[in-house]
Amino acid sequence: MRVHLIAIGQKMPRWVADGFTEYAGRMPPECRLELLELPAGDRGKGANPGRARDVEGQRLLDAAPKGAGLIALDLQGKQFSTEQLADTMAGWLQGGRDMALFVGGPDGLSAQVLQAVEQRWCLSRLTLPHMLVRVFLAEQLYRAWSILANHPYHR
Numbered sequence: 001m002r003v004h005l006i007a008i009g010q011k012m013p014r015w016v017a018d019g020f021t022e023y024a025g026r027m028p029p030e031c032r033l034e035l036l037e038l039p040a041g042d043r044g045k046g047a048n049p050g051r052a053r054d055v056e057g058q059r060l061l062d063a064a065p066k067g068a069g070l071i072a073l074d075l076q077g078k079q080f081s082t083e084q085l086a087d088t089m090a091g092w093l094q095g096g097r098d099m100a101l102f103v104g105g106p107d108g109l110s111a112q113v114l115q116a117v118e119q120r121w122c123l124s125r126l127t128l129p130h131m132l133v134r135v136f137l138a139e140q141l142y143r144a145w146s147i148l149a150n151h152p153y154h155r
Contacts, residue, residue: 002065006038006100007130008104012134023141031145056109061113070102070116070119071099071101073101076122078121088144103130123136
């Protein structure tokens, strides 16, 4: 099984890439974590932010592997404890299909994406920089896996 973190935004600072790579590299082969960065929609002078969000949404959906479970990271989504995330991950591993987690651009996710997903998750009610979400999510997925593997990291 693979967990695909599919995010709008490219050319992240080095610390973002380093942080993500650190935690993704700790994941076991049976639960590999991969990042796919997609270009943002046009937000130049006179551009329509709603149109940009729709373009980004189509890019996200097109990038998801066929048959993958789809999850949107969304402020209106369900919040999990780390232990609940570990239980969720156990279900993913048991189900054996890939999972795709979507991180939208500066204007959030399109209605099309929110309608297509199986779940919506909220990492925090705080507004988090999208680049930080990548590192935060990678660490939390590793932490959840460490619980399942009885690894001491979580303690």
